[in-house]
Amino acid sequence: MRINYINGLRLIATLGVVFLHASAGILDLREIPSPTDKFMHTCFKYSMQFAVPIFVMISGALFLNPAKEIGYPLMLRKYVKRIALALLIFGLPMCLIETYFSNSGGVLTSIIHFITGHSWTHMWYLYMLIGLYLITPIIKPFVTQATDKDWIAALILMFVISSLFPTLNNMGAGLTSWMIISTPYIFIYMLGYWLCWKAPQGIVGNRSALTVVTLLCLAIIVAKCYYGFNYYGYADPVTICLAATLFLLFRSFNMNWKFANWIAPYCFGIYLVHNVFINFAYKFLKIETESVVPILNFIGFFLLFTLLSLASTYILMKIPFMRKYIL
Template identity: 70%
Template sequence: MHLTTGHSWAHMWYLYMLIGLYLITPVIKPFVVRASGKDWLATLGLLFVLSSLFPTLNAWGAGLTSYMIFATPYLFIYLLGYWLCWKAPQKIYGNKMLLVAIIILCIGIIITKCYYGFDVYGYATPVVICLASALFLLFKSSNVNWRLANRLAHYCFGIYLMHPVFINFAYKFLNINEEVIVPIYHFIGFFLLFTLLSLASTYILMKIPFMKKHVL
């Protein structure tokens, strides 16, 4: 019942939004096909300000009025992903030093959050947008064919679905809040632990034909 009414675990928002993105794709396709480079930059810039920068500033107490905020960042992220994959200029994704500098800066800001308490790593915040974009372009420019990564790619969706099971178990049954206990090192501790457990669970579930064909 909770799944059908949209009240399942928080990370399931992606599945509902995915349906919405599929539905809106025919509407935005004419723009995607015909837009010039300047059209793309203007659109992405405007959406970034309205759906990422302004909401983040508002969360910090800026007091921006509601009409200045486009509260749904999914369209922006959807279009940004396409632009990064197919439209990003060579001078951007070919500059590995710039990309590495952006990644280090973003990680530094996220670590700083642990000391000062401001929120910078929500999935639609400018820091996460910049970090994810830089990481994507860095791997794109590297063009590395990792055999291990190719094998693990089949389990990514299952890991995404399974990881909250272990997070909720640790929080609700063991009374462990990984961010409170290790505010800086939880990425290399709990993150790796939950990822490995989710990978193992997905591997086992994919041995079930129905789960492999229809769910994972």
């Protein structure tokens, strides 16, 4: 069964990741003298963090679908192999480049960083994705047999112990002994399945309420940035809520977006290579802060990074091995 809106979600998540890293790179590598500009880029960074949960939700919606039979032989042979090859071909060179430019060691150090998951920041997602793939056959029986009440209870419990409690703890609540699970991505993975296949039509069809919640989440993120509250990253409850409402909004429209369908095969490649151009611009060329920080300039750089990543992926997909086994 084709899910029309998935490619639309994949597109906005891909653009969101590029936007996020373009802004985060400025904050991490530059001293921004203007408080207004610094606040603006902080808002950009955190408001775009919905992209990663949406990627995880898409995977959950597709791989946990009971109609999709996936055991360990197929999972290892096809999906885990693809991500492992992507890590080897893209992640290891990134480790080598980072080690060289930071003068922090040689080839052996780079290999150790690669094995231990210390590649460029965005590559962590691939290591995590392998874990989700490997756990999929284990949680699939629950997906196929659980009642609606079981699903609600499981999602609430996982939200509390993997998102809410860690967020409160990150804000200084001291809940370190309260059954905290530090990795929330199994919850987000399963939530993606529920949003796609189980969410009641009364929620999905209420576009006004979903829009209000989406805007409220964005307002909360801006307020948190303004007042300097600690942010629990991709597992922050507000971020997960924003990703979920966007997912439901796309589901409610179920739009067969031709542009998204066209660009969907390139999204994974864009994710893999976009940080090459961001790091080249910020670290190697060392573009001055005043050249990239203003909003119009920054949007120009974001579009440039996106287009260069798309063009690179298009070229890479001309290579049969890359097209067949990785991209």
